[in-house]
Amino acid sequence: MSDARRPQRLHIGLFGRRNAGKSSLCNALCGQDAALVSPVPGTTTDPVEKVMELAPLGPVVLLDTPGLDDAGELGAQRVARSLRTLEEVDVALVVLEDSLWGPPEARLAAALQAADVPFGVVCNCRDAAAEQAARRLGPETFALPASIPLAVCRLDGTSTPAGALDEVRELLVRLRPQEEEPPLLRDLLPPRGRLLLVCPQDGSAPKGRLIMPQVQAIRDALDGHALCLVVTDEECGAALESLREAPQLIVCDSQVIAPVAATAPPEIPLTTFSVLMARLKGDLPLLARGAAALHSLRPGDTVLIQEACSHHPQEDDIGRVKIPRLLARLAGGELDCRLLAGRHWQDYDAIQQARVVVHCGGCTLSRRQMTRRLVTARRARLSMTNYGMAISLAQGVLERVLSPFPDALAAYREARLDQSARQRHA
Incomplete structure (x- = not known):
């Protein structure tokens, strides 16, 4: 568990007023001065992240946030941050000074x-009298449902005794979502199934390593006891010829889907890393329906290109160059493609057109x-798909890469029929 990547860690948000003890709680939980603690209100001006192991939860990310009662124009921006x-956390702790509860x-x-984030209340008490008073309270004191858990502690930065945090840890265990992350691909193969991964190593590939989805696919294949062969796109044909038995699944990078689809016999199931990530991270049928919306694009339409990470743009960057070029070809003319880059949540409502x-x-x-992000897009009445499905659609092979997932393929075909029906009645 100690080597868990950030996306697989439980994200815990610490919220409350200035000087309620959020930073002290963060430091006490991680046992070091990860967040600056000061009696001066508003010391935390931006969310502070700490990646750590937290027994008995395992790998987590703690997010210490600015105070909810910050004042002034700059304070309002901190509150907004x-x-x-809230859009990034799995669970939240509302930290109170003693038992002070009010409008914030x-x-x-x-x-x-509203965001469907499980949360609990932590009363950070200054002295024994305040602690005794807080222990007599319940969620009803704060006009909260009875299911909202409550913990009481007395914090003093990193010198807080370990036992003082037992209630907080127990509270987090109660809040932790029980949903397990689905497998990436091993459920698509029988025991000792034959898997061919096609991983191009062009100028955009990181030197000396594989990109994260490729590494995840190899690990998931090993966990599923699959027989995994990893090749570049240039060796794909030779690999297929060398195998005594055909692979039971081929997974390739979206950017080489056209030549791989032309090389691989049609009876071999074929998909892309991007489609696998869409299933792992979100709602694959919904993203497949979103891909169908690309057929209705017309020159001049606005398309949001969303990247979850920030990276140095390449000469032929996928989000800035390749995707807009493919979509323009599909639409029959240039589009207004706007790039939104970064791990933090984006307000799609702000771009109405x-x-x-x-x-x-x-x-x-x-x-x-x-x-x-899918929910936010749906609320803004925006269709959403992902890079891989857009590339496969533009290359004319989307139905094939969706074929290992019948529900997603059916969703895409249904959306196409709906489009045709609307066009007939227009």
Whole structure:
């Protein structure tokens, strides 16, 4: 568990007023001065992240946020950043000074419930009398449902005794979502199934290593006891000829899907790393329906290109050059493609004229973070698909790469029929 990547870690948000003890709680949980602690209100001006192991939860990311009662124009921006963090966390702790609960906490609780984020209340008490008073309280004191758990502690930065945090750890265990991340590909193969991974190593490939989805696929194949052969696109044909028995699944990079589809016999199931990531991180049928919306693009339409990470742009960058070029060819003319880069949540409502969101594979996002982006797009009445499906559609092979996933293929075909019906009645 100690080598878990950031997207697989439980993201825990610490929220509350200035000087409520959020940074002290962060430091006490991780046992070091990860967050600056000061009696001066507003010391935390941006969300602070700490990646760590937290027994008994395992790998987590702690997010310490600015105070919800920050004042002034700059303070309002800090509060907005705190609330934006709600879109990134799996669980949240509302930290109170003693048992002080008022409008800022009530608004936060409403926002957490609206975002479907499990949360609990931590009373950070200054002295024994305040601690005794807090222990007599319950969720009803704060006008919260009885299911909201409550913990009491007395924090003093990193010198807080370990036992003082037992209630907080127990609270987090209760809050932790029980949903397990689905497999990437091993459920698509029988025991000792034959898998061929096609991983091009061109100028955009990182030197000396593989990209994250490729590494995940190899590890998932090993976990599923599959027989895994990894080749570049140039060796794909030779690999197929050398095998005594055909592979039972081929997975390739989206950017070489056309030549691989032409080389691989049609009876061999074929998909892409991007489609696998779409299933792992979100709702594959919904993203397949979003891919169908690309057929209705017309020259001049606005398309949002969303990347979850920030990287140095390449000469032929996929999000900045390749995807816009493919979509323009599909639409029959140039499109207004707007790039939104970064791991943090984006407000799709702010761009009213957009037609569709084309998202990256989301390998740096947790499943919950990716699902929230899908929900946000749907709320803004925007179709969403991802890079790989857009590339496969533009290359004319989307139905083939969706064939290992009958529900997604059916969703795509249904969306295409709906489009045809609307066009007939237009």
